Amino acid sequence: MNSSEVKKWYYILPVLSIGMFFAAWIFLSQGADTMIPTPYATLQRFLDICVNPISEATLIVHIWASLKRVLIAFFFAIVLGVFLGVGLGWSKAFDSFLGPVFEILRPIPPIAWIPLVILWCGIGELPKVVIVFIGSFVPIVLNTCSGIKEIDPLLINAGLVLGANRRQLLFEITLPATVPAILAGIRTALSSGWMCVVAAEMIVAKQGVGFLIVRGQESGDTALILACMLVIGVVNLLLSTILVKLEGVLCPWQFSKTK
């Protein structure tokens, strides 16, 4: 096979696998007693909730409700996460003081916080935001911290030779060099935050995509559940695509193929 033939396969294979996915889906959804709705029924349900409100809100309003929680929590997670990550990565004293506490709390899955946070913060917007914050804060701290620690020592030497003092070494050299690591952390955090908001909404909420899924479960509406699951996936994909684009703009020296 020559290389253009090989290339052709790279276009055919994904189509093939997606086709097989749908074929399997259609096959499994056949028969009267199945709990699996057909792709067509799922699509119908999707179009339906786009126009007909559930719990006084159409799909887009539910998505926005979830997204809003993520974005608010995300803002605080970035600000505080980068701050803590830089502190842990840059200062030995700071690391030995706060590092152990962070290490104890870090392995707790953010979802395990949900009951406690609901008891503390009630059932309004705050608990969801707090859960998302916990879920997205950790990856940002970790990535920032390791980005700072793993900076190429050659760049530090170059900075020193050029006369950088400690503050300049941090702000002029280490931090810019760490931006790609921070952005990678932010991308992980966004996925994790989106997962957390769905989980939190599944426990208690009046709006949001997580709430819609639970509503589907309560009414045995499997098409609604599937439609929402796909929506959740697509939103996550969109968010990370936007972030990847943003990375190319923010640090062309690392991510984009400039010529």
Next chain:
Amino acid sequence: MAVLKNKISLKNVSKTYYLKDRTVEVLKDITLDVKENEFLVLLGPGQCGKTVLLNIIADLEKATSGEIIFADGRPKMGDLGMVFQKYALFPWKTVMGNVEMNQKLKGVDKATRQAKAQEYINLVGLQGFEKAIPKQLSGGMKQRVGIARAYASESDIMLMDEPFGALDAQTRYSMEDEIIKIWEKNKRTIVFVTNNVEEALYLGDRIMLLASRPSYVKKEYIVDLPRPRSYTDKAFLEMRNEIVANTDLDI
């Protein structure tokens, strides 16, 4: 020739790394003088400690013992130019951003430092590439930026650590001509490290041949050939053979 003053004197500089399971003796009693405005080449086999030695001169590392005397006092950090083996450019900065860095860190205002940086960008022949970032440049151009950045510190001492080691042969030859041209236009004391005998002979006023680890100065060669030199010149080849015969393996 007039008697030149010693710009830098190394006296019994030694460096040993004490690791957990072993000790690595890298430099052993390196003693040498660098004369004012000369082009001194340190020629040594791979892994013999050339980078470590330059780092010690630049105060990036401490010698285990021995001393280094600067005739005009040890330059402050930022007052000594250094060109790195692997470029060590700041990838997020443009060519201008890299070259002006020293002056920026010193707090020089933007207009002044950029005018200065522009001079050195022109000196290395990179005019028109001020706004490019390192990843858009070829290896040779990257190292030109490295040279301009070091020159822009306006230090009268330049340390160059195998600056052309990563370049292909063609680029290497033209960069060797370039560095001599720059040095003749803008005389400074240069300590140039290489593991390439021809390069050493092509560039240096004097060559200090280093032994392999633990490294010491094996022999001094005064290269009294007129510039521009030729790789095929008879005297050049004779000296080359003499040095090669004296080197430790794997240069």
